[in-house]
Amino acid sequence: MSAFGRRPGTTGTGTRPAFGVARPMQGAPRPASDADTYAEQFPPLVDLPMPGEIDGMAMGVMPGASHDAMQRLAERQAASGEAGNSRVEGFEASIHKIKEQVLPRLLERVDPEAAATLDKDELAEEFRPIIGEVLAELKLTLNRREQFALEKVLVDELLGLGPLEELLSDPNVTDIMVNGPNQTFVERKGKLELAQIQFRDEEHLFQIAQRICNSVGRRVDQTTPLADARLKDGSRVNVIVPPLSLRGTAISIRKFSDKPITLDMMAGFGSMSVKMATALKIAGACRFNVVISGGTGSGKTTMLNALSKMIDPGERVLTIEDAAELRLQQPHWLPLETRPANLEGQGEISIRDLVKNSLRMRPDRIILGEIRGAECFDLLAAMNTGHDGSMCTLHSNSPRECLGRMENMVMMGDIKMPKEAISRQIADSVDMIVQVKRLRDGSRRVTNITEVIGMEGPVIVTQELFKFEYLEESADGKIVGEYRSMGLRPYTLEKARQFGFDQAYLEACL
16 A cells, blocks of 8 residues: 555556545455454444434433333323313213202202201111102112112212212322313322213302302302312312313312321331431421421321321410311310401401411410411511421422522511521521422322521521432332431431430431
8 A cells, every 4th residue: 555545556547435435455365263363353343323323322321212212202292182071981870860860859859958967877868768759750770789879979969079979988089180070180199090070060060169168168159269178077178160260160179098197107108218207206206397398299298297296295286277287186286277358358367367376375386287478487486486396388399499488488578687687597497308209100208308507608508317319210110219318417416315315316317
């Protein structure tokens, strides 16, 4: 080869290879004995990946995994939302059709005032012969199973909440979301699914919404289209009706378990580690001021209920909420509830009014269901003036954002204070922030337990005691992670020492 890339003996008029195209070298035939050496130096070529796949490998993504992810995105984009109506089919559909025929004739034979004084079992006994008469008139013959189902549907319609009774009695349902008369979703094990119930029409659904609100002294109509209420078992209800809701009356029900959930049960479920549960027990017993932070449906109220079980029975506890849903097990517990304004816009009692009034009621602890505005300052003042052990919840995505939200809520009020003074008030009042999250697989976990240490310049200094770290996702879609202790000496150890829990607290955190 010459220095110009031409072979000896060739002319300049010969064909040149295109620039950048590799051609095999033509040399003398290699000896057979050197076959292994040549195979090692020049392995056979394999199919090269495409340029896009090379980029994926550079980012640490295998081509197969990238293909799977793109396939899932394509399926998500192509998913249709047409199948969104709750349809009652089969046995339930036939019972509901019979109910529509029987109910008007039944109401002609029943005194509504007398029926309202009976419970469901007594009413079913009274209805049984009357239902038989109506069925005979309509020339309908039902077997025993159909008769019992018809009795239950009619009693639920007259005394209960109609089609919602079936979902309220299901222990696996945690949330019920009614989006108009033709669509109802429920949450089971953290996942949403369509419920097989249907209301007769918009008027039927609106009557049930009014029945829920009237039972707790609230009202909902076109003049007051928003309402917060609760059921007899403590489940929280939100109602919004037309003209604000364009699909008809919307009802959202957050159910609560009949069996109280404890910190040990949450550790058994995998929501936290055993050491985290021990640290939270000590925080509740040693009167730490705790803020529980998390998103909607992440389990903040459940965590607050579980923490409250560590309160000493001799302490006086006041709870303040918009719609009372906390269920404390202490003997000396007084729940307070806000009151909305009347039709003239007067008579409203806000959370802030109740917090100010509760300070005159000799409480040992004040627990707020949720803070949303200027009442945050009054709670911080209570925490810092002899009401240790107070707790609250708020919406936030991380402990650091939680502190920022508290600063913003204080500034939402009419309190003229510099931002640094507000930050110092928060740092002096709050001892611990518990961050809870609902992950995409539906599981609810405690992702952070963070201490508030104090101020360093204008910044609030925190220290993380425990953290949940994501590792991978299993084949069945479950998120696999690890609860890690940061191995730090807790700043609140001195407060735990006053109650004799310092050694147990230190062992749990290290």
